[in-house]
Amino acid sequence: MASLSLARKKKNNVSRNAAVERKNLITVCRFSVKTLIDRSCFETIDDSAPEFLNFASILEQILSHRLKGQLTWFGYESPRSFWDYIRVACSKVSHSCICSIENMENVSSSRAKGRAWIRVALMEKRLSEYITAALRDYKTTRRFYDDGAIVLGEEANMLAGMLLGLNAIDFSFCLKGEGLDGSYPAVIDYTPYLKFTQSSDSISSDEEELRTLGSSGSESSTPENIGPPFTMDENSWYNKCKRVEQKYRLTLEQKGYLEELVRLREVQLSDSVTQNKLLLQRIKDTERSHKLEKEQLEYIIVELQDQLKSFHRLGHLSADASLSQISFDPGHSQDGNGKHEGSRLGGGKEETPSLLGLCGSLTSVASYKSLTSLKSSECLASPTTEMTSPGLTPS
CATH class of the missing domain: 1.20.58.900 (RUN domain)
Structure with a gap:
């Protein structure tokens, strides 16, 4: 214990x-x-x-x-x-x-x-x-x-x-x-x-000093107490006034220090308010820019969807047009067995591979027109024209 x-x-x-x-x-x-x-x-x-x-x-x-x-x-x-x-x-x-x-x-x-x-x-x-x-x-x-x-x-x-x-x-x-x-x-x-103090007989508290000064001032207002007490206590009066003056200076310095602190706090507060306003304005600008970007993205998505739909529609139309053009071509009619009637020309000649490749890649009317121009430029004749052209006899 x-x-x-x-x-x-x-x-x-x-x-x-x-x-x-x-x-x-x-x-x-x-x-x-x-x-x-x-x-x-x-x-x-x-x-x-x-x-x-x-x-x-x-x-x-x-x-x-x-x-x-x-x-x-x-x-x-x-x-x-x-x-x-x-x-x-x-x-x-x-x-x-x-x-x-x-x-x-x-x-x-x-x-x-x-x-x-x-x-x-x-x-x-x-x-x-x-x-x-x-x-x-x-x-x-x-x-x-x-x-x-x-x-x-x-x-x-x-x-x-x-x-x-x-x-x-x-x-x-x-x-x-x-x-x-x-x-x-x-x-x-x-x-x-470090603070050095005198004996307790010569130093009193601040309240006692002020009370003594006030009472002495009231007593000195009377004419009978002006002379001897003032001359007797001249040193004590001087010391008391010095102490009060020192206390006043300390209080004044503390007041200036506190005023400086208040001024600095006010400056910090104004800076904080200004920064807060700037941050709020920045947040509003950011929200506005985000909203504009969102609207632009939505508009772009709608446009892409419309273009995708039109692309599918054009694909179906081109496929139908290619089928119709192939069916109307006189040189590519098919019999019941799936063979071409004009597979062999009058002299036992076959169609050229380039012509077959071009016929298989036809997808529109424009390409068909280009094929006819290609035939005319290369002087490729059909079976009927080959039979009737001058200088050629059927075999």
Whole structure:
């Protein structure tokens, strides 16, 4: 029982530490995005900016959180970089930079390619789009990450929303610098995000400060409380005003950040509406073209059927005409025994084979007329003309 309780307690501690780690990484990422936005108001962000280097390290840690290793043939698990996951999960993104980064000559290691992808995606203002497309492919994400990873939890949606604000920044990076060296791991500097507070005697909550300011203002409206209290509490008044001013600036920056997010969402919505209209118009055009093609095919089928019927009709008519012409030919009358009467001519001569072949191929009146012209041209005489022609005597 004691061993079971110890194992359960150890498991609870591990899950609690993992939850704290995920929460800390997401919180630090939010702070780094905010510092990048603040820094971009004064100068261009490049590889030398410490805010960007810290952000790139944080994002690399998030994408590498509980990433599975690659199993080898011998059953060992070799380490893997987050670029292997991004390369597969973002392969279907239209006009992506995956192929260009994969073919870079000066970048060889997988970690260096992942860092180059972060920089190119920031310059393209599409980092949030890539992350969103990768998280949508849940099957691939599940295959690359273990349980408890940030990309498999609820924090993943927060990550995509935070990265959307970086589209308002113009980045300028060199893809041949030392920042792409994949030999050293990503190290996060937490010192810019640590909060140092004074003692509880000199600092109160924001509600108490506002209440004190309001009450002091109401008391100072009376003439008897203007002099000594104001001179005595001058330092405390100055500190309170400084804190309120700082709180106001933070609220103003958050307001600008949220306005930028709303503007980006409106642009995405308008683009989606435009694409939807184009797709609907394309569907209508396709249906119209399919309908026209169907009507044309039906018309062609009807024409072919009519031509087939007329062809059969002409075949029957030609067969009847050939039979009638053969029956009316005087040189081809048959007796009761099926032999031709004029098989032998007056001198014991037979008809030529060419004449018999031509007579057997007669199929129309036109061909019969051509036969008569052929007879006249070749000077082939019938038995009667042969008997009566001058210069010939019957044998």
